Amino acid sequence: MSAPTQPTPYLADEKTTLLAALQSHRDVMVWKLDGLSDEEVRRPMVPSGTNLIGLVKHLANAEYGWFCETFGRPTEPLTDISQDPEADMRAADGETTDDIVAFYRRAWAAADAAILELPLDATGTAYTGRTVSLRWVLVHMIEDTVRHAGHADILRELIDGGTGHHVPDPG
Template sequence: MSRRVPLTGGEKESLHASLDRHRDAVLWKVDGLDEEQARRPMTPSGTSLLGLVKHLAAVEYGWFCQTFGREAEPLWFAPEEDMEIRPEESTEQIVAFYRRARAAADRAINALDLETTGTSWAGETVSMRWVLIHMIEDTARHAGHMDILRELIDGAVGDHRPA
């Protein structure tokens, strides 16, 4: 069953739950696929399910950790290569990278108030509230892309694993 945003929850709890719903959808969209299916380019620009997972991991580290001066693992790729899957990168490796980024982001979310500010890589001052909203938007957008790609690969549909 898919997570739900609490119907009467506080702001931070509700924002975090909303982000988690979309994060869970991202993970299930690559679940059960073989290496070829997960990395298969599905658009003329080369978008693949695994590339989207890699991108989302990188931006979780960037927005939640680097913006707020929190620890982030070093990336082994250039920022502009975050949607490219190299031959030596496996689904298992990229999914584990996403899980670690999510855990690091959750530590930042749990430790900081919504009003806490940090500095983005563009030099802008942003609040944790703004970052949560931005990441809900970004993750939901890419989870929607992943809905379409997964359906094209094997017909699986929906925003959560079937019961």
């Protein structure tokens, strides 16, 4: 299911470096699901109810929100959190792991299009009403994705003992 999607750009410009950092942790999020059943990825492993597929779904919604809605770009329908602020943290009835991973990958593609087309100093309006730059959004999404990748590390270890902080290089 998962392999690194791009090599590490050790000597690249700022945008390439930031996007590569984000992508490496996106890859980790999907990798943490490898080899697990639908039941295992949905299993709440801590009292808050956090589960692996919920983290992936949350990040997909966040990428569409931050990179697309903030900069006036289209998104597909996002999870409605108006009645339940945690609705994007778990699979809904009828949503499969494959559905959510595909949603996350479509969010990457939409986010990447915005990142590649806009300059880092482009500004947009966040859901809070605050004006933010693409640079800030990239750093924020790296922070959010890394934070949730850490959660995923712990959840995966609790499920089956699996550990690791980066997708192994198949070569």
